[in-house]
Amino acid sequence: MNLMNSEDAITWSIDMNNNLLYISDEYKRWLGYSYEDSFKRSNVLQEMVYAEDVHKFNDHMSRLLSGQTSSLEYRILIQSNEIRWVQNVGIPVQGMNNDIISVTGVILDITKRKVGEESLYRSEQRYKSLFIYNSDVVYELDLNGCVVEVNPAAAPILEEQISVAEGDITLKDMFESKHDELISDCFEKTLEGQSPQYSLTSRHKNGEVAHWAMKNIPIYVNRRVVGVYVNAKDVTVNRRIQKKFSESEDRFRRMKEMSPQPIISHRMGEIIAINPAGLNLLGATHSKELIGESIDNLFHANSRRENRIYERYFIDNEWNRYEQYKLRRLDGRYIEVKTTRVYDNITETTLLLIEDITERLRVERELLESEERYRRLVELSPVAIAVYRDEKITYINPAGAKMLGVEVNRNVSEKNIMDWIHEDYREYARERMEYTILNGYCLPTEYQLVRSDGNVIFVSVLSIYDTQSSSLHLMFEDITEKKQVESALIESEELNRQIFRLSPEAIVLHKDFKFISLNLAALKLFGVSNANELTGQSIFDWVHPEYIELVMKRWGGEYESDKDSAHIEQRIIQRDGKIIDVEVIASSILYRGEFVGISIFRDISDRKRVEKDRQRTEQIIRESEERYFHLQTSLDQFSHDLFAVMKVSQLEQRLLQEVQEILGVTNVRLVKVNHHEYNEHNLCEIIESELGYSLKVGVIAGRDYLLYIDEKPESLKITSIRVWLETIARYVSVLLDNFLSIENITNELKQTTSEQIAPTWLLRFMFNLSENERKHLAQDLHDSALQEQIIWYRKLDLLLLDKRITGEFQQQLKQISEGLLDVIYQIRITCNELRPPMLSRNGITSSLEGLFDFTQLRSNYSINFNATHFMHTLSESQLIGVYRIVQELLANASKHSSATEVRILLSSVGDHIALKYEDNGVGMDLTKVNFSYSRMGIYGMRERVRSMDGTIEFRPSEHNGLAISISIPAS
DSSP states (O other): OHHHHOTTEEEEEEETTSOEEEEOTHHHHHHSSOHHHHHHSTTHHHHTBOGGGHHHHHHHHHHHHTTOOEEEEEEEEOTTSOEEEEEEEEEEEEOTTSOEEEEEEEEEEOHHHHHHHHHHHHHHHHHHHHHHSOSSEEEEEOTTSBEEEEOTTHHHHHTSOOOGGGSOOBGGGTSOGGGHHHHHHHHHHHHTTOOOEEEEEEEOTTSOEEEEEEEEEEEEETTEEEEEEEEEEEOHHHHHHHHHHHHHHHHHHHHHHHOSSOEEEEETTEEEEEOHHHHHHHTOSSGGGTTTSBGGGGBOTTTHHHHHHHHHHHHHHTOOOOEEEEEEOTTSOEEEEEEEEEEETTTTEEEEEEEEOHHHHHHHHHHHHHHHHHHHHHHHOSSEEEEEETTEEEEEOHHHHHHHTOOTTSOGGGSOGGGTBOTTTHHHHHHHHHHHHHHSEEEEEEEEEEOTTSOEEEEEEEEEEETTTTEEEEEEEEOHHHHHHHHHHHHHHHHHHHHHHHOSSEEEEEETTEEEEEOHHHHHHHTOSOGGGTTTSBGGGGBOGGGHHHHHHHTTTTTTOOOOOOOEEEEEEOTTSOEEEEEEEEEEEEETTEEEEEEEEEEOHHHHHHHHHHHHHHHHHHHHHHHHHHHHHHHHHHHHHGGGOOSHHHHHHHHHHHHHHHHTOSOEEEEEEEGGGSTTSOBTOOEEOSSOEEEEEEEETTEEEEEEEOSOOGGGGSHHHHHHHHHHHHHHHHHHHHHHHHHHHHHHHHHHSTTSOOOHHHHHHHHHHHHHHHHHHHHHHIIIIIHHHHHHHHHHHHHHTOTTOOHHHHHHHHHHHHHHHHHHHHHHHHHHHHSOTTHHHHHHHHHHHHHHHHHHHHOSSEEEEEOTTOOOOOOHHHHHHHHHHHHHHHHHIIIIIOOSEEEEEEEEETTEEEEEEEEOSSOOOGGGOOOSTTSHHHHHHHHHHHHTTOEEEEEEOTTSSEEEEEEEEOO
C-alpha cells in the first residue's frame, strides 16, 4: 500500500493486448490528467517516454508481454517539460493454466539517484582526465610506497610501460639510487600530511640524464591518509634553458669584459662598472679608481652640462644618437671620443659605449691638410691641368690658363675645349677622348692649340677618365720648343753627313758583313783610293784571320741592337798586305730605313808600341802597389785583431802568424835572451846573419825579446817589406810590456777568483786599466812609429822635387810615397781606435756618428743609427764603455755576420741607457754560445756591460740575424 500511494512511484497493470488495467494516482501529477482519462488513452505508458528512449521502452514491453521479467531505466517528459529518470520493473502474471494473462509493474522516480550518479561519473572522468591526460608523470602510491598506478605520460618519458602487476615497484626503482634517502624522507612527511617538494634525476636507456621536479600529495579518505599521489614534472628542458641562460649571462659578462670597445655602466650619474678596455682608455689600472666616481668628472668642463641634458632626454624619450665629447684621462690628458648609450629600464642603469676617435680626428685633420696641399699643388703646378665635363672646361689651373693665354680668374667654362684645338686636330682629339672614356686613360697625344692671342702651340696631352665624376682630367705639356728642336735636328742631319765624310777617324757602314759606305779616312786606312773598291765586298776579306771569329761574335745580334759595343782592339789587312793594329767601336744605326752597323776605326800601331813600354813600367808599379796594399791590409788586420788579444801568448802567436804569411817563411820563432847578449843592437832594427835575420821587439824584466827568422827570404830585400817588419815589431814592442803586465794581473785574478764571478768593481778596474794602457799605447805609436813614418815620407817628398829624377823612376817613387802615406793613415786609424779623439768633448752621439762614417768606408754593409730619444749625460767611464761596445758590435758584423744592414738605436728609457743592435746577417746559434775567454768579443762585451751594472740579452732578429739589447743605469 505504501508503494501504491508513494509520490515517487506509479504502479500499473496491463493485459496482453497492452490495455491499461490499473494505474496509480501519482500518474496525474506527472502527466496532468486523471485516472479516468488514463483509461481513455491508448499506450498511456509510452506517451510519457522521452523520444530518444522509446525504442528501449518498446523492447522492454515486448519482453514483458513475452513472459519475461524486465527492468529498464529511461527518461520521461512530465507536464512541466521536466525530464526525469525512472526505473520501470514489470512482472508477467500467470493464470490458472500457467499462461500469461497480464503484466504488473511499478515505475520508480530515480532522478535524484541518476543526478548523483552522473555527477559522480563526471567527477570520476575529470580525475581520470587529470590522471591519464596529464603531461606530467603522476604516480599513485600505497602506504608502503609501492606504485599502485601511473599515468600514461610516464611511458614515453621512462621509455617503458610500467606494469604494476609485475611486482612491487617503488620510486627508488625509477630514479637514481643517490636519491633513495631523499625519497624515503619525503614519503614519510607525506604520510604525516605534508606536501613536500624536491628534485630527482633519472637516467634514460641512452644514458641521458633527466631532471624532475617532484611534489607529494596525500590521498585522504574519511580524513585518513590512504595513499600518496606523486607529481613528477620533467624540468630537463627548463634546466637546460636555465643553464644556457646562465651561460648566456656569463658570455655577456665576459664579452663586456673582453670587448675591445670601452664600456662604462653608471646609475644616476655614479659609475658602477667599467670594462678593461675602458680602464685602458682612461689610463686606470684598476676599476676601484673609477667605481663610485661621478660620470661628470670624466667629461671636459665644457661638455658636462650638455652630457647631463642629453642623458635626461635619452632616458625620457628612449632616443639615442652618437655624441662627440672630450674625456679626461686620469693622467690629465684629454681624448676625443664618440659615445652612444643603452638604457636598462629594469636596473635603471645606462651603458655608455665609447669609441676613441682621437686618432681618427687627427687623420681627418691631416687628410684635410693633405687635400689642401694637393689643391695647392695643382694650383701651383707648372704642368697645365684641366677638367673637362659635358663639353665644358669645369676647371683649369693657373699653368693651364697661362698656356691658353687667359687670365686665371676668367671663366673659361663658357668655351668648349674643341674651341681651343686647332681645326686640323679636332676630329683626332674627339677620337682620343672617346678612347679615354672607354679605356680609362689615353697615352700622351700631340695636338695643336690656338691660344687666345691667336698663336698656335704644340702640346702633348695625357687624358684620364674619372668614373666617379664622369669627367676627363687633362694634363698639357707645351712641346712647341721640342718640335722646333726636331726641325733643327733635320737640319743637323746634313751637317752630320758632312762630318761623316770629313771626319779624321775612319768610319765604315756595313750590312750583313759587307761594306756599304766609307768616309775618306777609312779609304786611307784600308789603303784604297776609291770607295767602289770596297763597296759590296765582305769585311772579313780585310780582317786579320785571328780576329774573324771575334768580329762575327760581336756582330751576331748587333745589327738590330741599339747598344754600343765596347772599344776593342783588332788587326786589319791593308790593300798592300800590311797588317796594322786598330781600335774599333761599333754600334747599329738606322740608315735608309734599316739597321746597319757603324764601325769607327783608329790606327793604334804607334800607341801599341808605346803601350808595351808602358805595360812593362806598369807591371813594376803594380807589383809595388799590390805589395803596399798587402802590407797596409796586414797592418790594418793585425792592429784590429789585437783588440781581442789579452794575453802575451796570443800576441806572440798572432805576430808569428803574420810574419809567416807576409814573408812566406816557416822557420820563425821568438826567443828570450839575457839583455847583455844582445845589447849592442837597437830596438826593432833588422840584423842580417848567415842563417837569416833577427830583430829585437822588446825588453822584458831585463831580458831581450828577439824575433828570429831562420831563413833568408827574397822579400826582405825589398825596402817596403823591411819597413813593414820594423813597424809591426815596434807596434808589438809597445804592446808587449803592457800586455805582460795585464796578463800577470789577469793570471793572479783568475787564480784568486776561480770558480767565482769577478765583482763589478774589479771589472771596472780592469777595463780602466786596459783603457789607460790603450791610451799609452796610442801615444807611443803616435810619438814613435807615426813620427818616423812621417819623417821618411817628407824625405821622399823632397826627393821627388829633385828635377834630376824623371821618367819611370819618378813614377815609382810617387807610388812608394803614396804607400807611405797609406801606412801613416793606417797608423793614425790605429791610434784613433785605441783612444777615440774628442770623445769627452763631442759626446757619445757625435763620436758614434764619426765611427759609423769611418766604418762604412771599409765595410760592405749600411749602418742605420738613431739617437733621437737619447737625453742622458754620460760619465767618462760610461762614454768609453758604450763606445767600446759599439766598436765590438761593428767588428762582429764585419767578421761574422755577413749582414747587409745594421741598425743601432741609442735611447734613454727612464733612468737607464738603452743600446739596441740588430742585423740581417746569418745570426748566431745562441744555444751553443760559450761566454768565456774563447769568444773574447762576446765575452768582452758581456763583461764590460756587467762592469757598468748593466744587462745584455742576445736573441735572433726578425730577419734571422742577431739582435742584442743592452741596458745600463744612467747614474
